[in-house]
Amino acid sequence: MTNPVPPPVGATASPIADLSYRTYNGPLRTRAVRWWVVALYTIRKARRSQGFWVLSAVCVLSYIFHALQFYLEENVSTLMKAPSHVNYVLPFFSAMNGNLNAYCLMGICMLLGAGSIAGDQRVNALMVYLSKPITRTDYLLGKWVGLMLTIFAVAVIPSLILYMIMVAAYSSSGFFASTHWLLLQICLAALVPSVVLSALMTGISAWSRSSFTAGALFASLYIVTGIIANILALAMFAHQAHVILMVRHASIPGIIDAIAQRAFNVTLRHRVFGYSSEMPVGAPPLSFSLSVATVLVVISIAAARAKIHAVEVVRG
Amino acid sequence: MSTINVNNLTVKYGSRIAVDNVTFEIPDGCVGLLGPNGAGKTTLIKCLLGFVPPASGTGKVLGLDIATSGLAIRQKVGLMPELDCHIPGINAVTYVAYTGELAGMPASLAIGRAHEVLEYCGLGEARYRQVETYSTGMLQRIKLAQALVHGPGLLLLDEPTNGLDPRGREEMLALIKDISHGKGVSVIVSSHLMPDIERVCDYAIVMRGGKVATSGDIDSLRSVGGYHVEVELREPCPAFARAMEARGARILQDVGSILHIDMQNVQGRQSTVLFQAAAESDTQLRGFRPVQRSMEDVFLAAIDQENAA
Numbered sequence: 104m105t106n107p108v109p110p111p112v113g114a115t116a117s118p119i120a121d122l123s124y125r126t127y128n129g130p131l132r133t134r135a136v137r138w139w140v141v142a143l144y145t146i147r148k149a150r151r152s153q154g155f156w157v158l159s160a161v162c163v164l165s166y167i168f169h170a171l172q173f174y175l176e177e178n179v180s181t182l183m184k185a186p187s188h189v190n191y192v193l194p195f196f197s198a199m200n201g202n203l204n205a206y207c208l209m210g211i212c213m214l215l216g217a218g219s220i221a222g223d224q225r226v227n228a229l230m231v232y233l234s235k236p237i238t239r240t241d242y243l244l245g246k247w248v249g250l251m252l253t254i255f256a257v258a259v260i261p262s263l264i265l266y267m268i269m270v271a272a273y274s275s276s277g278f279f280a281s282t283h284w285l286l287l288q289i290c291l292a293a294l295v296p297s298v299v300l301s302a303l304m305t306g307i308s309a310w311s312r313s314s315f316t317a318g319a320l321f322a323s324l325y326i327v328t329g330i331i332a333n334i335l336a337l338a339m340f341a342h343q344a345h346v347i348l349m350v351r352h353a354s355i356p357g358i359i360d361a362i363a364q365r366a367f368n369v370t371l372r373h374r375v376f377g378y379s380s381e382m383p384v385g386a387p388p389l390s391f392s393l394s395v396a397t398v399l400v401v402i403s404i405a406a407a408r409a410k411i412h413a414v415e416v417v418r419g
Numbered sequence: 420m421s422t423i424n425v426n427n428l429t430v431k432y433g434s435r436i437a438v439d440n441v442t443f444e445i446p447d448g449c450v451g452l453l454g455p456n457g458a459g460k461t462t463l464i465k466c467l468l469g470f471v472p473p474a475s476g477t478g479k480v481l482g483l484d485i486a487t488s489g490l491a492i493r494q495k496v497g498l499m500p501e502l503d504c505h506i507p508g509i510n511a512v513t514y515v516a517y518t519g520e521l522a523g524m525p526a527s528l529a530i531g532r533a534h535e536v537l538e539y540c541g542l543g544e545a546r547y548r549q550v551e552t553y554s555t556g557m558l559q560r561i562k563l564a565q566a567l568v569h570g571p572g573l574l575l576l577d578e579p580t581n582g583l584d585p586r587g588r589e590e591m592l593a594l595i596k597d598i599s600h601g602k603g604v605s606v607i608v609s610s611h612l613m614p615d616i617e618r619v620c621d622y623a624i625v626m627r628g629g630k631v632a633t634s635g636d637i638d639s640l641r642s643v644g645g646y647h648v649e650v651e652l653r654e655p656c657p658a659f660a661r662a663m664e665a666r667g668a669r670i671l672q673d674v675g676s677i678l679h680i681d682m683q684n685v686q687g688r689q690s691t692v693l694f695q696a697a698a699e700s701d702t703q704l705r706g707f708r709p710v711q712r713s714m715e716d717v718f719l720a721a722i723d724q725e726n727a728a
Contacts, residue, residue, distance in 0.1 A: 122535070122538045122539055123539070123597075124536075124539050124567070124597065124598055124602050124604075125535070125602075126570040126572075126602065126603055126604065127524070127528075127532055127568075127569055127570025128570065129524065129525075129528050129532075130524075130525060130528070131494075131522070131523035131524065132523045132524070132525060133523075134490065134523065137521060137523065140517075140520045140521055141521070144517055148508065148509075218507075222507050222508075223506070223507070225507075226503070226504060226505055226506075226507050227500070227502045227503065227504035228504055228505065228506045228507065230498075230500045230502065230504045231500075231504050231505065231506060231518060231565060232506075232521065233470070234468065234493060234497075234498040234500065234566075235493060235518060235521040235522045235569075236490045236491070236493040236494040236521075236522060236523065237490075237521055238490065412470075413465075413468075413470045414465050414470050414471065
């Protein structure tokens with residue numbers, strides 16, 4: 104005959120260990136760092152994603168490829184008594200951080216960030232988070248910073264490795280004299296896309312019903328604004344080079360590119376439709392681009408915060 | 420000492436009143452929050468945790484003000500929500516440890532504690548499985564585990580037996596009973612299932628339409644009071660019923676050998692009269708006790724009373 108009310112499961116599960124319930128009286132961390140727990144979890148989750156490692160590898164390979172290209176060009180220019188390697192270093196880093204790697208970073212951001220809040224909302228995880236002693240801001244900050252640091256690491260680590268190689272190879276030939284601020288410039292140029300992309304992705308994710316929708320929206324916004332800005336620049340102002348250059352940066356990838364150029368204080372040259380030779384593609388002032396980026400970040404984060412609630416309250 | 424004090428608390432969703440000017444005090448121990456769907460139980464829990472601000476009135480949970488100390492309350496309270504909820508993409512032990520870290524536990528202690536509570540909740544064997552692969556019963560258990568991990572002083576369980584099969588339900592009720600008795604944890608069980616409350620709780624609050632219909636000790640709520648007695652005979656005996664009626668008693672219910680008798684008009688001590696009637700009808704009296712209602716009867720009576728008012 105079976106017992107209608109079985110004893111508590113833990114109490115009889117093992118004859119050796121004491122598995123009965125005991126309360127927790129151990130130490131507790133200060134509440135101010137709870138957001139970091141969420142950020143750390145986001146970073147750990149990224150590390151477990153195979154897609155993240157594949158895209159990061161693509162990013163690093165892109166660096167290796169371009170660094171090799173740079174090395175060969177630099178050596179050729181030295182043989183031809185052309186200007187020193189420094190003339191190539193800054194444009195290289197600017198191009199890598201502002202343009203060449205941006206799509207890789209976008210892919211990583213989409214992969215890791217699309218489901219960050221949308222996924223939680225789908226399975227009511229917000230109720231779990233917010234029933235613990237953390238605020239909506241802690242949760243949001245954790246999600247955003249976790250994503251941002253992951254992207255930042257992917258953006259900055261190859262640059263730093265290359266920087267160290269250059270220091271090792273060229274310090275005797277006056278590398279530091281001509282690039283005092285290079286380390287800081289590298290960090291700034293890597294930080295900007297990380298902050299902007301992660302904020303935008305977080306905002307979109309909070310307002311999306313699924314990870315797929317969030318990812319699709321983010322990619323569309325990123326790619327479409329870039330394409331539209333380029334088309335506008337070429338179609339409407341074909342004969343005013345300086346206007347072309349400004350309009351070209353009126354997009355998310357454009358802002359990132361502009362800040363990278365200004366951070367390294369270089370003007371990249373691109374082939375522009377209607378011109379026979381490569382044109383210098385200047386960028387808006389750093390303060391302007393940074394202001395636009397800040398506005399984007401603030402709007403994205405504020406929008407995300409407005410959407411984060413423990414419970415869905417339907418106003419009657 | 421009371422766990423929760425609520426004074427004239429009103430909670431509104433826009434113009435709709437979900438909790439309507441309720442005042443009550445919840446003592447330590449296991450307390451049932453009863454009521455049909457839409458009675459305001461879940462809203463009350465959300466308000467107590469600071470998720471929904473009160474429109475008026477005051478409330479205290481473990482001595483902390485619900486309007487100003489939401490975070491401090493959530494530090495001391497564990498919530499098992501009604502809805503299925505988990506953090507996707509991780510196994511059970513990581514999930515529970517993570518929720519412990521969210522509550523402020525250092526990572527090394529949280530992981531140890533996660534193992535302990537998962538064992539306690541009966542998920543020891545399945546702790547390394549992804550939470551998404553869990554059955555409904557296991558999901559209920561893991562919700563309980565994440566609510567317990569940081570050692571709360573008060574547990575709020577919202578419909579803890581929802582979706583469970585009979586065995587799972589029995590086990591969940593046994594767990595709740597074990598936690599709430601002698602472990603230093605007060606438990607509030609919100610449910611629309613009267614037998615569940617009856618089984619595990621010592622005190623109940625019955626809600627209806629956002630108001631408290633009745634509240635009190637389960638025993639006192641179930642007690643009919645006065646002169647209603649349940650009598651158990653060795654075997655069915657119509658002569659006993661006639662002997663009691665001859666002494667002024669009224670037979671309310673006669674189910675085989677068990678009789679419910681109203682002894683309001685009987686002269687003398689109840690026990691003496693019962694023994695006399697048994698002797699006269701030559702039957703054996705197995706036992707007698709005051710009649711108790713089921714919680715379902717308590718609930719229906721409270722609602723009738725409120726409707727009449």
